[in-house]
Amino acid sequence: AQSVTQLGSHVSVSEGALVLLRCNYSSSVPPYLFWYVQYPNQGLQLLLKYTTGATLVKGINGFEAEFKKSETSFHLTKPSAHMSDAAEYFCAVSRSGGSYIPTFGRGTSLIVHP
Amino acid sequence: NAGVTQTPKFQVLKTGQSMTLQCAQDMNHEYMSWYRQDPGMGLRLIHYSVGAGITDQGEVPNGYNVSRSTTEDFPLRLLSAAPSQTSVYFCASSPLLARFDNEQFFGPGTRLTVL
Numbered sequence: 188a189q190s191v192t193q194l195g196s197h198v199s200v201s202e203g204a205l206v207l208l209r210c211n212y213s214s215s216v217p218p219y220l221f222w223y224v225q226y227p228n229q230g231l232q233l234l235l236k237y238t239t240g241a242t243l244v245k246g247i248n249g250f251e252a253e254f255k256k257s258e259t260s261f262h263l264t265k266p267s268a269h270m271s272d273a274a275e276y277f278c279a280v281s282r283s284g285g286s287y288i289p290t291f292g293r294g295t296s297l298i299v300h301p
Numbered sequence: 302n303a304g305v306t307q308t309p310k311f312q313v314l315k316t317g318q319s320m321t322l323q324c325a326q327d328m329n330h331e332y333m334s335w336y337r338q339d340p341g342m343g344l345r346l347i348h349y350s351v352g353a354g355i356t357d358q359g360e361v362p363n364g365y366n367v368s369r370s371t372t373e374d375f376p377l378r379l380l381s382a383a384p385s386q387t388s389v390y391f392c393a394s395s396p397l398l399a400r401f402d403n404e405q406f407f408g409p410g411t412r413l414t415v416l
Contacts, residue, residue, distance in 0.1 A: 223407075228410075229409060230391055230408050231405070233404045233405075238402040281402070282402075288359075289405060291336075291343050292343055293341065293342060293343035294344075
């Protein structure tokens, strides 16, 4: 079975500071990995995804994530946080263990202080 | 395209009442699913469908029924609502389940309270 662990249910940063949201997965086969963002009172939308090829993936709004197979990680980063980045972020994995259905992590709430 | 639409946006039920949450997509997606989102629990899969006439259970199916008579619609039925079903419900779709790299498209959610 595939699984995703997001470390930290809440992450608090100051505006302009580095954002780092952690995601680790378990997999018996090369996974496909996703980050979704959920703004208040909205549904989820895709930030970025890793399938094959380049391990550093760039997404929308200045976010990027790096697939590290040796660490089974797919951490999300942004060099400089903006107030508008305050949202819930979900990491998801598919293909791991042969399941087509994506598995979502429990989410990390990003709080941005002025 | 409207994408994935859900109705209603908000609903309050009394214990034991029944209701149907509506979900529709206009992208001709084969795969549709229902999730519930609870604080600290993330998204949990309730039911999913890989095409018209085909449905299957997810992680937390008890207390919910689904059907898929058309490609576009995937309603979720609560036959006898319980307070434990108080949650935010999201419908999602994707073009083809048999592609691991498919993005999921989410609706705006239905916030349900059961008293």
